[in-house]
Amino acid sequence: MTTRRRATFPATLAATLLPMLTLLAGCDGRVAPQANAANTPSAQGAAGVTATTAAANAALAKALPLDDQQDFEDARRGLIARPEGKILAADGGVLIDFDAFKFVEGKAPPTVNPSLWRHAQLNAQIGLFKVTDGIYQLRGFDIGNMTLVEGKTGWIVIDALTCTETAAAALAFARQHLGNKPVTALVFSHSHIDHFGGALGVVSPQDAAARKVPVIASAGFMEEATSENVMVGTAMGRRSFYQFGKDLERSPKGLVDTGLGKNVGYGTFGILEPTRLITQPTEEVVLDGVRFVFHNVPGAEAPAEMTMSIPDRKAYGGAENLAQTMHNLLPVRGAKVRDALRWADYMQDAIDQLDGAEVYFGQHNWPIWGNRRIVEFISKHRDVYQYTHDQTVRLINAGLTPREIAEQIRLPASLQSTFGARGYYGDLRHNVKAVYQSYLGAYDGNPANLDPLPPQESARRYVALAGGADNAIRTAQAAFDKGEYRWAAELLNHVVFADSGNQAARELLARTYDQLGYAAEAATWRNSYLTAAAELRNGPPKKGVDRSGFANMLMHTPVERFLEAMAAGLDGPAAEGKNLKVNLVFSDTHESYQLWIENAVLHHRQAAPASDANATLTLTKPIFVKMMAGTAGVKDTLLSDQLSIQGSRIDLVRFFTLIDKAPGTFAIVTR
Structure with missing residues (x-):
């Protein structure tokens, strides 16, 4: 669980192919020592707290009912067992350390916003929990939750966390305490990777096929899940280090939370194709004897998303349209702007869809019990997004600019006093600018800003x-x-x-x-500021997002998505005046594409190999995907009988030389 025009995977393709063709042609995060003093530097060099900052945090602590225990009772309710130790990657690296946030206890230190500290303590309630009869959750194994619904013969899994390693560890922990039942269905609530990337840790493709395990998702899921991040993934991945504080030490002067959970498992990512898509606004499906009512809610928190009711268990699942925090209309890592008005409408629909539910569970944070409390919770979220939208539009029409509007708007007291609607992951000021951008774009109307x-x-x-x-x-x-x-x-x-x-x-x-x-109250803002400070002292990361873990997922990505990203990575000035044509032929899928440069633009079309092409590259899709992920080695290229070149190898080198090779380590706070 990012914005220059650069290709992500095509860069690695060029980096892999160029040495071969030339020859043929002749965060993870660190855990700091405990008890950093507020007025001494941290292990990463973070400064002590000033009197001004300490006073501001102390004043906020007095203004909020931080001693209210209702959320703590909810976050601890139903605890069965708490995990210990670490979840490791195949190379021995630490993906999740269950002890890394044990320092988040007691009174807030002056180096952490007291409201965020409270929220971080709530997210630190990790383990296996009973939500209600027949519904369990695993929280703290990743940034998101894995929800288990007990069917007649096994477990119906709702969301598979971010990576194979964390999902497998979570499911194994549940089976240790609840019994070794098989997975009888897998449900993806939406198309963000922290909810499907661990699918292969839940059930293997072979097992799913052999036992005909239903895999349920909403319409458009595969297109969104496999294409998100391909076009600007390099930049978005780089900026995600800021949003999630990937390389920050875990300490009162570093990472304390992400807003949605403790931290992200950056492991091996996969996906399973749905066997059934929810295409109607509301559809009822019986999975392993359990009746689900799915509600399509696309275009708000995610392009493809669905909420769900389990009527016989009196339970409602809000996917990620609902969390114990104001959400992002535009993440600081970058994304397409989300629709605040549609989001508010979905919240009103959710109230109407509860059908007497007595427990709400989300795919982040902790549940809520009692129908009255659930309705109040959803109503507050509805009004946060509606108020943000309406007041931003009102001030747009009064002629104010994004920065002016962000400085003016404050939520009404009835919303500010609700912890679950405060900005731990999203932030009102950033969301205001997103609403402005969605209607008028980034330009504020002042001609001085037309061409700065x-x-x-x-x-x-x-x-x-x-x-x-x-x-x-x-x-x-x-x-x-x-x-x-x-x-x-x-x-x-x-x-x-x-x-x-x-x-x-x-x-x-x-x-x-x-x-x-x-x-900062928003974990995303805190992590961004502190990551910027660390990079000013120590420089940018030596390595960008490791794409090797995406290979299993990329096998399901249509070739066209990669070719579009290649076009976006073409160095236009260098390509000016060059007219090159390359055939790309997949010997295993029997697809072929023509790629050609014309007017410094890279075009592609699916077609039979062109007879006038400068060169033809024939290969299998697995080799192609390895090249996209940057994991193709000599055996996959020079020594492979699954790759061949006809025509001018020199022209092929010239062609791929024109594709930018962005490593994803560009400077952000310096140039």
Whole structure:
């Protein structure tokens, strides 16, 4: 459980093919020592807390009913067993450490927003839980929850977590305590990878086929699940390190939570194709003797998503349209803007669909019991999205810009006082800008912003206007000393962009981001600020998202998605004036494509090999997928009888040289 125009998987294809063709032609996260003092640097160099930040957090603690125990009772209710130890990857790396967040207890330290600290304590209630008769949940094995519904002969699994390793560990833990029953159905609530990526840890394709295990998902699931991130996956993956704090130490000065759960299992990802799609607004399906009523809710939290009722158990599953936090209309890692108005409408529908349910369970966070409380919970979420939408539109029509609207809008007291609707994962200010963008785009209407200077050039001129870097830093230091961290960050960002080697500016900006992170209520904002601070001190990561774990999932991705991403990765200026044509032939699937460059644009079409092509590359889809994931080695290429080249190998080299090779380690807070 990201935005330059760069190809993700095609870059690895070029990186894999080029050495071969030339020859033929002649976060994971670290656990810090416990008990970091608030006024001393952390293991990653995070600064101590200032009096201003500590005072702001203390004031918020007094303003909120942090001692309310209802959520803690809900989060602990039904605990059967708590896991210990670690979930490891095949190479021995740690994916999940069940002890990593044991420091999240007691009173909030001054380096963590007290509201976020409370939420982090609630998400730290991990283990196997009984939700109600015949329904269980595994929480804390990944960022999401695995829900088990007891059928007549086995387990109906709702959502398979992010990766094979975490899903297998969760299911094994459940069987240890509930009995070794088979999986008799698998349900995917929606098309985000933290809900299906562990499918092969739940049931193997061979077992699913042999036993005819139903795999249920909503219409459009496979298209969305396999195509998401292919086009801008490199950038989105890079920015996800910020959102989830992947490489932050686990400490009061680092990662304490993600908002939706403790952290993400970055392991081996897979998928199973659905055997049945829910295509109607509401459909009833009986799985292993249990009656489910599925409700299609596409285009809000995910492009393909469905909620569900289990009437005979008096239970309602909200998928991820509902969580114990305000959600994102636009994640800080980047995505397509989500529809706030549609989301609010789905919440009203959910109230009408409860059908007397006495327990709500979500695919993140903890459940709620009692019909009255469930209706109140859904109503508050409905009104958060409706209010955000309507007030943003009102101020749009009054002529305000996104930043002005974000500065003005505050939720009414009745919504602010509800912990489950506060912004631990989403944030009201960011959501306001998403609503603006969905209607009017990123441009705010001021012609000064039609064609602004690029950041580095603008930064150099601002620094000169400020009287030089030293003067700008002195001004920023004065702002920092007065607790004006947003202004200090804006000033210092200019200095660092003008001269990324200015260590004084980098360190003061890092300290500024530390304070902004310590005060942030949204886990995603805290993680972004603190990751930025760590990178200012230590540099960007040496390695981007490891695509080798995606191989099983990519086998289900249509070839056209990769070719579209290749086109988006073509270096247009370098391709100008070049006219090259390549045939791509898949010997196992009997598909063939023509790829050609014309007017510095890479085109493709499914067609028989062209006789006038410069070269023909024939290979199997598994080899192609390995190339996409960057895992193809010499045996897969030079020594494989599943790959051959006809025509000009030199032209093939020239062709793939024009595809950008983006490693996904680009700088974000420096240039």
